[in-house]
Amino acid sequence: MQGMERITSRQNAIVKRFRDLARASRVAAPAGRAEHRGQGGDAGEVLLDGAHLVEEALACDVPIDVAAFSDRQIDDAFSPLSRLARDVRKHGGRPLVVSDSVLAAISPVQQPSGVVAIARARATDVRAVFAAARTPGPHLPVVFVLAGLQDPGNVGAIVRTAAGFAAAGVVAIEGTANPFSWKALRGAMGGTFRLPVAARGTLTDVIASAERERVRLAAAVPRGGTPLPRVDFREPIALILGAEGRGLAEPALEAAHETVTIPMHAPIESLNVAIAAAVILYEATRQRGMRTDGSVR
Numbered sequence: 001m002q003g004m005e006r007i008t009s010r011q012n013a014i015v016k017r018f019r020d021l022a023r024a025s026r027v028a029a030p031a032g033r034a035e036h037r038g039q040g041g042d043a044g045e046v047l048l049d050g051a052h053l054v055e056e057a058l059a060c061d062v063p064i065d066v067a068a069f070s071d072r073q074i075d076d077a078f079s080p081l082s083r084l085a086r087d088v089r090k091h092g093g094r095p096l097v098v099s100d101s102v103l104a105a106i107s108p109v110q111q112p113s114g115v116v117a118i119a120r121a122r123a124t125d126v127r128a129v130f131a132a133a134r135t136p137g138p139h140l141p142v143v144f145v146l147a148g149l150q151d152p153g154n155v156g157a158i159v160r161t162a163a164g165f166a167a168a169g170v171v172a173i174e175g176t177a178n179p180f181s182w183k184a185l186r187g188a189m190g191g192t193f194r195l196p197v198a199a200r201g202t203l204t205d206v207i208a209s210a211e212r213e214r215v216r217l218a219a220a221v222p223r224g225g226t227p228l229p230r231v232d233f234r235e236p237i238a239l240i241l242g243a244e245g246r247g248l249a250e251p252a253l254e255a256a257h258e259t260v261t262i263p264m265h266a267p268i269e270s271l272n273v274a275i276a277a278a279v280i281l282y283e284a285t286r287q288r289g290m291r292t293d294g295s296v297r
Contacts, residue, residue, distance in 0.1 A: 004085065006071070006097045010105045014066065014096070018106035021047045021118060022182060044199075046121045047182040050113040051084055056190025057119050064093035067117035068106055071097045074114075081114055088117070108182045121180055121192065123199035129169035130209040132196050133236040139166040139195075140284050141236035143215065144277060145173060145206050147252050148243045152177040156187020157274035158241070163191030165281035168236070171198040173206060207255050210238055217256045219248055220280070222270040225259030233284035244273050 007014060045065070048054050057064060067088045074081045074097060085095040103112045133141045144162055149155050155177045162170050172179050179185075180199050185192055210217050215236040219225070231237075240256060242248035253259070262271065262279055271279065 004095050004097045007102055008099045015105050022108040046119050046180050048117040048119055049182055049186055051115050054117050058087055058091055060193035062193050063120045064088050065118045066094040068096045068098045070103050070114045124196040126171055126198045126201040126205040127209040129171050129196045129198050130213040130215050133168035133215050134213050142167045142284050143169050143238040145171045145238050145240040146176045147173050147240055148175040150177055152181050152184040153187045154274045155179050156184035158277045159188040160191040161278045163194045169196035171201055173201050173203055218258045218260050219253050219256035221259045225261035228262045228283050231260050233287045241273050
């Protein structure tokens, strides 16, 4: 594509920037004050792999700093990637053309899709996520609190589902994979840009925010809790989800006002946590009613 900067050396400084970000984003979201990278704070760099994520970022006004495009796939000025490169530039980003070897070096996946980008996404404060549950609007007053989910794919899938059902938001606390890591972002398919997501927080933050915003806390457990259809989703609620297998730690269970169980036939006792999140949101939507345009009343 004419007029675009071209990079053919793996020693270029931009390659190191991409690789450093890929390594850093593998780290789970550390515990810390919820205000870190919160609303009003500086946006953090995130790695976007694939055209769909770049398109979603642009559609949600997430700034793209730099986007590297495969030289083989961008030769045609009318190709989708060529159009995307022009959109990146139009929105103030820096599009680059790179060789296959450079793309392989900067892409976090073994088979690069043709474009990798660095964007600036802003995580939300824990309290702001809970406040969203109490804000009137066409969304479900449901917050997911992810406690100890180490698989970024599951974290991303939950964020995607939460966005798809118009949930109030998602909070990741100690021991949970970073929802802004490249793998979680890829799993969320752009959902991360469409609802409030708190990338780091503590159980203490969650308890304080729930009390301040008058949002009741419930813990999802495999057995012994209130059957899901009997849980009242008409008022704001935050569901604490733990890792499949280990479940929730005792402090999280003690913080909950109630426990919730998805009824299942024996001998199956539990679902994948992302699937469980979808079932919970479907029930919340069913209780509140759904209009023909997909919004809830």
